[in-house]
Amino acid sequence: MNMPEDSKNQLCGARVALIAGPTASGKSSLAMRVAERTNGVIVNADSAQVYRDLRVVTARPSAEDEAALPHRLFGYIDGAEACSAARWADDAKTAIAEAHNGGQPAILVGGTGLYHRTLLEGLAPIPEIDPDIRADIRASPVEENFAALEREDPASAERLNATDTTRVARALEVIRSTGRTIDAWQKEKRGGIAQDIALAPAILLPDRHWLYARCDARFADMFDSGAVDEVRALIDRELDPSLPIMRAIGMPEIVAFLSGGLSREDAIAAAAQATRRYAKRQYTWFANQPPADWPRPRESECEKYENKIVTKLLQ
Structure with a gap:
């Protein structure tokens, strides 16, 4: 359809x-x-x-x-x-x-x-995430991913709950796979x-x-x-x-x-x-x-x- x-x-x-x-x-x-x-x-x-x-x-x-x-x-x-x-x-x-x-x-x-x-x-037109990056992030504990997010995308870390496994992983895999923050991509929604x-x-x-x-x-x-x-x-x-x-x-x-x-x-x-x-x-x-x-x-x-x-x- x-x-x-x-x-x-x-x-x-x-x-x-x-x-x-x-x-x-x-x-x-x-x-x-x-x-x-x-x-x-x-x-x-x-x-x-x-x-x-x-x-x-x-x-x-x-x-x-x-x-x-x-x-x-x-x-x-x-x-x-x-x-x-x-x-x-x-x-x-x-x-x-x-x-x-x-x-x-x-x-x-x-x-x-x-x-x-x-x-x-x-x-948001986010490209496909690199499967190796995704696998690595999804295999890591949320505490480790959140600490990495605080370093690599502090704006997302401030906005997200530190225990939100899915959203923290998603924000981290986007910045690592695309080089841009998830917020930057969201501003280009189509x-x-x-x-x-x-x-x-x-x-x-x-x-x-x-x-x-x-x-x-x-x-x-x-x-x-x-x-x-x-x-x-x-x-x-x-x-x-x-x-x-x-x-x-x-x-x-x-x-x-x-x-x-x-x-x-x-x-x-x-x-x-x-x-x-x-x-x-x-x-x-x-x-x-x-x-x-x-x-x-x-x-x-x-x-x-x-x-x-x-x-x-x-x-």
Whole structure:
């Protein structure tokens, strides 16, 4: 679904809503209501829901919901593949352009902040990292890498958490492989669509206690609604355990249950806890990272912001 360069002008003036927030925050329900009122197309922006193998475990829309309204980029990639933010952004541009060409707004829904940022801001044109440099850095402890980063790219070291293994390694491998800092590359981002579209964003940030209670209840329901069968079928495929689909929230706990390592009750409790922790991280990210002027409605304010989104999409 890669979008040709000469088709990018098809995005000019496209009406796009972005409904984001932590898992279990009610994003999908709001997206369905907005799509119904605007004749819109719902476009997935959740990195787990791109995979077709785990509809229940990843809380993908039901088959009935997908049939009721147009849905794009849900369950369209086999679990044997790893979807990158760049691939998804290309596919999302195509889906938005198709909706725009049909006179319909696109309603992006999902909690993967990296996907949103890649689509709107574009990607830095960082060359391929030298594999030997990458292997050397990834084999070193984070303390050693951070000390090296303080010497070689002090600005990144000041910005990053000293214990953030992935980001510290990434910043260090970029400076060593390209001779330029990752911040310098980031200033040259290309391919973003923020300037071409009419965007109506909303980040749902419900009460934390309400959110965590929803996380608990939702996973208990998933366990009895097909999640175990989905995981069993995926195990039977003997896929590479490092694939994203094999690390989905709830997957390790159900695997442990199927192997006899956890009881049903313990598996549900452990998966619910993992879901709450993930929701907490997302909550913190969405509270602080997106632009400050993006609305962040509470649960009681959803109807008001729904009307605002609908009004902007119908303009």
